[in-house]
Amino acid sequence: MTRIISGRAGGTVLDVPPKGTRPTSDRVRESLFGALESAGVLDDARVADLYAGSGALGLESLSRGAASADLVELSAPAATLIRKNADRLRTAGVAAPARVHRANVSTYLAASAQVWDLVFIDPPYDVSEAEITSVLVALAPRLSADATVIVERAKRSPAPDWAAAGLEADRDRAYGDTTMWWGRPTG
Numbered sequence: 135m136t137r138i139i140s141g142r143a144g145g146t147v148l149d150v151p152p153k154g155t156r157p158t159s160d161r162v163r164e165s166l167f168g169a170l171e172s173a174g175v176l177d178d179a180r181v182a183d184l185y186a187g188s189g190a191l192g193l194e195s196l197s198r199g200a201a202s203a204d205l206v207e208l209s210a211p212a213a214t215l216i217r218k219n220a221d222r223l224r225t226a227g228v229a230a231p232a233r234v235h236r237a238n239v240s241t242y243l244a245a246s247a248q249v250w251d252l253v254f255i256d257p258p259y260d261v262s263e264a265e266i267t268s269v270l271v272a273l274a275p276r277l278s279a280d281a282t283v284i285v286e287r288a289k290r291s292p293a294p295d296w297a298a299a300g301l302e303a304d305r306d307r308a309y310g311d312t313t314m315w316w317g318r319p320t321g
Contacts, residue, residue, distance in 0.1 A: 136190055139164050141197030143226035148219045150188045151212040157188050158256060158286060162309045166284070167194055169307075170252070175282050176200055179251040182276075184239045184269065185261070189216035189232070191254040193223055196230045200252070206235045206242045240265075243272040251278045256286040263292060270299035274319070277301075283317045 136157050138146040150157050158166075170176050176195060181203040183192030192203035193216075205220075207213045213236035220232035235242055239257075255269060266285065273283065283301065285294045289311050296303050296317045304316040 136160065136188055138190075138194055138197045138223070138226075139167060141194070141199065141228075143193075143197040143223045143228050146197070146222050146226050148188050148190055148193065148222070149215050150190075151209065151215055157190055158312070159309075162312060162314075163190065163194055165307075165309065166314060167198060170195075170282070171198065173282070175252055180249065180278075182206065182248070182250045182253040182273075184242075184253065184255045184273075185257040186216055186234075187212060187256065189219050189234070191256060193219055193232060195252065196223060196228050196232055197226075200230060202231045202233070204233050204235060204246075204248060204250070206237055206239050208236065208238050210236060239269055240272060243269065243276065246276060249276055249278055251281050253277070253281065253283045254286070255283065259288050259291075263295070267295045267298050270294060270296065270301060270317075274299040274301060277319050279319060281319055285315045285317070287313055287315070289313045 136148045179200040181195045181200045183205045186205040186207040192205045301317045306315045
């Protein structure tokens with residue numbers, strides 16, 4: 135069972151697509167969001183959740199004080215499910231907008247004029263490193279000066295190519311078979 139860990143909608147159960155996604159575990163999300171809160175990243179943040187799956191990362195951000203979230207998911211059934219999960223947050227009193235975009239991540243980034251403070255990139259493990267780099271390059275001009283980008287991949291995956299996008303590595307942390315890499319704009 136996937137749920138919102140904390141914040142205004144803490145405890146709210148989220149539906150997860152039956153196939154094609156690998157939701158970030160509650161334990162990993164709890165650790166990740168504890169670190170984000172400690173760094174002061176969430177308050178009034180404009181968030182993008184790319185390859186959103188169930189929307190758990192973007193929706194957890196809203197529950198904990200983010201100003202808005204753009205949740206991008208190509209799968210029509212998953213996008214429908216994210217909308218239902220976002221409705222549950224509204225019912226729990228989270229007023230910040232959760233905008234669900236049924237689109238390919240690269241296509242969405244090419245068409246978007248939005249600027250984000252916090253971005254989650256949590257693609258299926260079979261997405262290539264070249265595609266991740268392409269997404270980072272397309273994302274870089276859409277980041278605020280003090281933005282945080284988090285890439286979640288299998289532990290055996292290489293670190294993202296931050297430099298190709300004009301970004302720099304900040305930190306990384308392994309959780310079992312998963313690694314979270316943090317990056318930020320240079321300068």
